Amino acid sequence: GAGVSQSPRYKVTKRGQDVALRCDPISGHVSLYWYRQALGQGPEFLTYFNYEAQQDKSGLPNDRFSAERPEGSISTLTIQRTEQRDSAMYRCASSLGPQGEQYFGPGTRLTVT
Amino acid sequence: KQEVTQIPAALSVPEGENLVLNCSFTDSAIYNLQWFRQDPGKGLTSLLLIQSSQREQTSGRLNASLDKSSGRSTLYIAASQPGDSATYLCAAPQWGTYKYIFGTGTRLKVLA
Numbered sequence: 001g002a003g004v005s006q007s008p009r010y011k012v013t014k015r016g017q018d019v020a021l022r023c024d025p026i027s028g029h030v031s032l033y034w035y036r037q038a039l040g041q042g043p044e045f046l047t048y049f050n051y052e053a054q055q056d057k058s059g060l061p062n063d064r065f066s067a068e069r070p071e072g073s074i075s076t077l078t079i080q081r082t083e084q085r086d087s088a089m090y091r092c093a094s095s096l097g098p099q100g101e102q103y104f105g106p107g108t109r110l111t112v113t
Numbered sequence: 114k115q116e117v118t119q120i121p122a123a124l125s126v127p128e129g130e131n132l133v134l135n136c137s138f139t140d141s142a143i144y145n146l147q148w149f150r151q152d153p154g155k156g157l158t159s160l161l162l163i164q165s166s167q168r169e170q171t172s173g174r175l176n177a178s179l180d181k182s183s184g185r186s187t188l189y190i191a192a193s194q195p196g197d198s199a200t201y202l203c204a205a206p207q208w209g210t211y212k213y214i215f216g217t218g219t220r221l222k223v224l225a
Contacts, residue, residue, distance in 0.1 A: 042215030104157040
């Protein structure tokens with residue numbers, strides 16, 4: 001079946017604007033993760049969902065970042081009042097269950113100008 | 114707090130060599146550890162997931178081992194090929210959470 005998809009693949013926005021990044025997990029996967037990856041680094045955990053419940057948001061950098069997964073499937077990561085330091089690759093992963101193998105989407109490259 | 118370290122940061126080997134990539138973690142109370150491959154400018158591809166109850170996991174020319182007591186995992190690649198050139202990342206969860214901590218990776222180059 002289809003893998004994890006993310007949209008948009010590339011997003012350029014002006015400082016101060018809000019952006020919404022979408023993740024569509026593999027069908028049937030109850031666990032969903034958001035990560036941020038800087039060049040030359042491993043992914044950095046942002047938040048974790050089990051079904052629609054956001055069970056861990058300890059990695060969200062500040063209150064400008066939020067995420068939701070209202071129906072336990074598609075998830076949206078929203079960044080309000082974007083800043084240049086928010087520029088990064090944002091990656092989403094899903095797994096069948098909480099301790100399962102994670103499958104990553106292609107990522108969204110966010111550039112804040 | 115879980116910390117994950119990968120050594121070496123970069124490795125260059127001739128084609129055909131067997132090689133070992135290392136991953137160390139500080140919090141040994143993990144329920145699993147996962148290895149990924151990342152090609153330049155691309156996404157992450159899952160290679161192997163080792164559960165805490167397992168000591169080894171194999172997929173083709175890849176073999177991953179897990180020693181929780183010493184806080185180490187190794188990824189063994191047999192008969193390396195130029196197509197194996199990529200960055201290899203390991204990830205382990207922080208105790209009591211589903212928060213996965215990634216290492217910074219080992220950048221592998223296999224020379225033809």
